[in-house]
């Protein structure tokens with residue numbers, strides 16, 4: 001088992017109606033008075049979440065400044081607007097109400113509020129983050145796990161870049177998770193969210209040295225998503241399904257599933273962020289298209305990694321070794337089961353179906369190589385830029 005350090009200062013408040021009285025209490029305990037409330041394109045106003053948050057802010061005697069309109073794949077321009085509001089109004093807390101995009105942009109806003117310069121500088125060099133406003137989140141979708149990690153992903157349309165920003169100063173202080181807030185998530189986003197959750201666990205699964213406890217957590221999480229996604233799609237307000245998806249997503253990105261394992265380089269995310277940067281596609285959909293191709297390519301490049309694929313087939317998809325003539329057949333059946341799951345959700349067959357061509361693949365590969373959080377050599381099977389291009393081509 002690998003050595004590790006773990007730090008997670010976020011308080012989680014989870015459950016039906018968990019906002020009620022708890023949000024105002026958390027605000028009062030900490031004495032916050034001037035709040036920037038951030039949100040996306042307006043779903044929270046339709047669902048009533050906006051009113052619930054406002055009522056709590058009022059109970060706690062807070063003055064509220066608002067920044068709505070944060071885009072999916074949030075833009076650095078929204079971050080600049082939020083940081084300017086924080087400075088202008090002497091905000092002492094940011095509260096993000098929405099999905100990963102709103103939470104990610106808000107983390108960046110918290111840091112940019114104390115920075116004199118272009119907000120994008122902090123993405124390119126996180127060591128410039130010296131101080132950040134505190135952040136509360138009210139998550140409305142099971143997907144990224146941003147409510148329980150210290151990272152965000154920000155898009156710069158001018159430079160066609162989508163890059164992570166991370167700092168120990170960016171952990172939310174308190175995150176509220178009411179599964180009923182996710183009843184209204186459109187099916188397309190429930191699907192994308194589930195694929196994102198699965199990908200976070202796959203990234204932690206396909207590592208050289210997988211800790212035993214980590215393996216158990218990951219396999220349980222994957223099975224949970226496979227079980228409950230179709231239920232949530234059929235019955236939007238099935239509390240058990242929504243609660244399981246939400247809790248699984250919360251555990252996805254904060255490192256718990258990686259403790260004791262060798263470090264993951266998040267290769268699927270590295271590649272998907274490039275595609276999103278050029279084509280503004282939904283993150284979870286991009287991941288679902290790339291995942292089976294990437295997994296097949298890893299195995300092709302280095303067949304010695306096959307035991308993990310046997311685990312996937314048997315422990316996640318419940319296949320039995322004795323039903324297959326060879327290990328290769330078992331592995332193939334496991335990968336087909338994964339592809340079938342994605343197909344059952346209506347994931348596009350390939351990138352060509354969503355208008356993506358090979359035009360920028362070389363530039364994407366070069367960008368991963370230069371800017372990703374880990375070198376290509378640390379991928380599950382060490383990669384070169386040519387390998388990234390090859391995986392992208394197989395997605396067409």
Ligand code: NZQ
Nearest residue numbers: 040041042043072073099100101140141143146151184185
């Ligand atoms: O903008 P609104 O109107 O709120 O609508 C959103 C948006 O259109 C809608 N939505 C969310 N909750 C809803 C709802 N609609 C109805 N009812 C609700 N309860 O869903 C759409 C997508 O929202 P978004 O926030 O973009 O989704 P998601 O949570 O999937 O976030 C995706 C972003 O997070 C980044 C992705 O790259 C992408 O930019 N990620 C962040 C990570 C992190 N912080 O650790 C890790 C992830 O791997 C990921 O990269």
Ligand code: ZN
Nearest residue numbers: 144196199269
């Ligand atoms: Zn993700």
